[in-house]
Amino acid sequence: MLDKRIEKSPVPLTKEDFASDQMVKWCPGCGGHAILAAVENVFPRIGYKKENFTIVSGIGCSSRFPYYVHTYGFHGIHGRATAIASGVKIANPDQSVWIATGDGDSMAIGGNHFIHIIRRNIDVNILLFNNQIYGLTKGQYSPTTPMGQVTKTSPQGTIENPFITAGLVLGAQGTFFARVPDNNVKLMTEVLYEAAKHDGTSVVEILENCVIFNDKAFSSVTSREKRVENQLILRHGEPMIYGKDNDMGIILKGTSLYAVKIGVGGITEKDILIHDQFNPDPGIHRMLGRMMGPDYPVVMGVIRSAKAPTYDDMVEEQIVNAKKSAKIQCVDDLLNSGDTWEI
């Protein structure tokens, strides 16, 4: 459900209503352009008044985003977009708050704020531009760079385990996690709409190609030739089937997921797991989020969208309740409360 508290636009909006007059300065071929297109598609569709969107960002290529969309926008400091946005949403819950951040901004310098906004379930939407590299500082490894990759700060290859974003988000008790490739704007638009509908912190990980410093990092999953074989696009209520002949699927056996071929070894379509994005138990969602090649497809779409109370709603509720019952209704009441005397 879209947020009833946020006022809707009285007139239908279009992409042009959100077009910025600023030049978009990302490199040609950068995944950022696709994300911008998806956001410009989805904001009019969401239909809130155009003054009711606020975009907050941190630092990095991703974080120039607010300048490219004509909404209220705040370009923060490195790693703190989630903290700044927490303040925006709590102070002004009538805003639809969107965060543009990168893998370094959210999971390295801003790791602490990232896990805590998720844990609190503040009703914001996080666009996580994951290109597995530091772009704006020109090519150092990030917390999602695969182990062993040579970068400017790892000439012999990295010796760090990367974060799997889904694992981190769900480990922090995330209520909404989705993943999309940057070359499927249609899916991205759908997923962003789902994120907007979710009450609580929505994290959308966008596998974003950095043409300059980490080109084709995701090509084994996202390229035209490979994507049918290596992507599983989840849809709620539908079986987890993928592959060029739609004959591959995911089954649960014991405590693990397996990628299987339908028709081989007695497997039928009935054995394939049905996706339940609303399942409160994150067990299967975690396993789906962690799947990767070569043995598994990479899962795209909404992996988890679980119902839970939001921090910002509870703040409002506590205030309403306190106002109902408290003896102190104004500051004069407070100043004169307790022991006072006249001289």
Next chain:
Amino acid sequence: MAKQKNILELEDVVVKFVGDSGDGMQLTGTLFSDTAALAGNDLATFPDFPAEIRAPQNTVAGVSGFQVHLGQRKIFTSGDMCDVLVAMNPASLKANLKWAKPGATIIVDESAFDEKGIEKAGYKTSPLEDGSLNSYHLIKAPISVLTKESLSNVEIDKKMAEKTKNMFVLGMMYFLFQRNLDSTLDFILKKFSNKPEVVKANQVALKAGYNFAETVEAIASTIKVGPAPMEKGRYRNITGNIATSWGLLAASERSGRPLFLGSYPITPATEILMELAKHKSLGVKVFQAEDEIAGICSAIGASFAGSMAVTTTSGPGLSLKSEAMGLAVITELPLVIVNVQRAGPSTGMPTKSEQSDLLQALFGRNGEAPMIVIAASSPANCFHYAYMAAKLSMEHMTPVLLLTDGQMGFGSELFKIPKVADMPEINPPIAQPRDPDFKPYRRDSVTLARKWAIPGTEGLRHRIGGLEKTNIDGNVSTDPLNHELMVNIREDKVMRVANYIPEQEVFGDESGDLLVVGWGGTEGMLKSAVSQMQNEGHKISMAQFNYIMPLPKNTVDVFSKFKKIIVCELNNGQFVKYLRMTLPEFKYRQHNKVQGLPFHVKELSEVFTKILEEK
């Protein structure tokens, strides 16, 4: 029958209650102070407790104290040395005897001075027996034993009975000061309303202590401190941290901007966070962030979103907030940063007070990042300066750093209760919907403040952030001349605040031989010493600064009328550095103390006398 005792009439008295952390000394001191206030005394208090929550019992590390200075005259500080010391165990006596005036009255719980207690305190022999207390007026009473005896008819367990010994000693003090027991009896009744046996035990112990003191011969005379001349009005006792919280609430109500606090617990500032969390009925939103950085960043977000935003901290936290303070400067958003100073560097001495964050407050940010800096100077005036910090911040659209310190944060004094409607108006420059002239950095020509355009308002969509922007339009810019222009505007905007703050006042004559200059929390200490020397006929005056950046416009005028200037600070000389840099035409002497302790009147008088005697 009780014997008639002599009455000793005093202008002012300093009383200190000390005991083990679990002995209830904070409560005892507070109740004693409240009763004194009801009797019309002026007063100031200061609690002195260890950083450890439960240090080993009956050791010097676990001593907790509460000092109150009361008088029938205006009281400026919680006092230097005490006239009456109440020590509940040997360790507390050992830790505090150095703070007792020669000849002071010392009341001890004799029952606690057993072999074990004496040894734990680190005494070789009992100080009650070895003559080391001969120069004091020692009142030995087996308080624990007497308390238990007095409760023989009350059905209560031994442990609870032992706990009421603080009420027994409070009763003794009430006799010594000829106080009425009613308000304390009433307090006990309310506090333990659901435990009738606890109410009874405490009330019985209180009365038993009073009666014991009346009959015991060791108390030769009672002490009388009459009512102080006070301005008419309604009063209460208040600590600096509570006054800060309430000043912020008042500013929020008066400005119509909801209060948002983003903060992280840190001694000695945590109490502000806890206090504001209590007042959701006033619409306050309190966000206990995951760290200091998230505290200030959430506040900046809330400010962007239209709230009166505040973050509270102490020194180490201020260091962590530095980058974000710069963000508030460049985005030209209102934000109040409260720094309750403590002894540093690093973790330093968290429960001890110091004034050593001034240079950090003034200059501790990257780039040219000027900030309004103001300082409260007493527990009660934290209310006023917190209010002014919020007012200046919102009206001038720039962050304000308010400095208080642990001493005034925890200390208390009497506070004349104002009416919110009588406080100065606060008019934030809020941009109106569909304002055709709105630009993010279009400014008021007089204050240079930009407009506050709150998300949700029609026709005002705009972007701001940490990257330099063009003046007026607010687009990202690395244009050299624009950057210089913006740097100068931000500086000029802060300097123009001098037109909106009061002129610097002088305590005493406006000219003379020596001007004592202080800032912030030392006001009471300096005033005590200066007024004493004024009474002795010296041409000495004092200027205590509350507005530091910018300085009041008449500062040069004030300084130029004195032959000598001395700047006194509880740091190694930070304000004096700033003055030497800002107003280099004057010669400044300096007196500094960095012990986590306040100035004492005696040490100040000695310093001032020496300077006055210099040719």
